[in-house]
Amino acid sequence: MDPFLTLLHSVSSSLSDKELSSLKFLCRGQFGKGKLESVRSGGELFTILLEKQLITNDSVAFLKGLLETIKREDLVLQLKQFVEEGEVSAPDDQPDVHEKRLQKVAIEVICENVGRDWKMLMRKLEISEVKMDRIVAANPFNLHEQLTQSLREWQKWKGKDAKVTDLIKALRECNMNLVADKVEQKLLPLNTGTG
Structure with missing residues (x-):
């Protein structure tokens, strides 16, 4: 699309x-x-x-x-x-197609399962308070959208260095092990090539 x-x-x-x-x-x-x-x-x-x-x-x-x-x-x-985000940007700074697919799935799982503590996760991913505040101001009553936009901000900032493994590591460091497990379970078929 x-x-x-x-x-x-x-x-x-x-x-x-x-x-x-x-x-x-x-x-x-x-x-x-x-x-x-x-x-x-x-x-x-x-x-x-x-x-x-x-x-x-x-x-x-x-x-x-x-x-x-x-x-x-x-x-x-x-x-x-x-x-x-450079849907208009240089393709060489983007993750490869497989990694993008993994990120899309991981972000969906994270957005469905991380609630009010999303800022703690974003701090682990080193997203600035200013960016988070701007995102909250743009989506004041929509927690799901705040988290989605913050994760997009992280993807944009990291470019081709944005890795799903970093998301999982950050989740575990925030003691969000259940969410990290769910992400890994969802990604398993994609990583083994059966997805």
């Missing part, structure tokens, strides 16, 4: 009807009124913007401007993270 389209889908599903209305109004200078009147969802609006190439995988300034205007700082942050 295209990470950029996944991001647009996520942004689209976060928009209220009022916000969608505002976005359509802000786009009036780009299209005729008729084209915008038929738009019923953020997804439809983004499709038009993609067709006109006002937003592309490596150019999100127009979308960022729209989201800033409707004061959706959380979505602007999501967009910035997408750019910083």
Whole structure:
């Protein structure tokens, strides 16, 4: 799946009807009124913007401007993270495909099983308090999202040096052995090539 389209889908599903209305109004200078009147969802609006190439995988300034205007700082942050995480970045600083798959599974298990103590885990992984505070501010009532974003931050920071073994080691150092065991169990079929 295209990470950029996944991001647009996520942004689209976060928009209220009022916000969608505002976005359509802000786009009036780009299209005729008729084209915008038929738009019923953020997804439809983004499709038009993609067709006109006002937003592309490596150019999100127009979308960022729209989201800033409707004061959706959380979505602007999501967009910035997408750019910083370098879905647009150099592939040579990324883990190999197998390691990425392992990380994806490990992160899912960690997010499902680590609760309120997630900051302790992130400190073990050397994520700064400032970054964690920023993530909490962007997702104030969503513990799962706070942990997911923090782990993405760790992946981005470590690049190709991000290893699942480091996640497991950090879990054990935080006495989250049950979670570490669950991660290892989930990864076993992937590591033996039967997954």
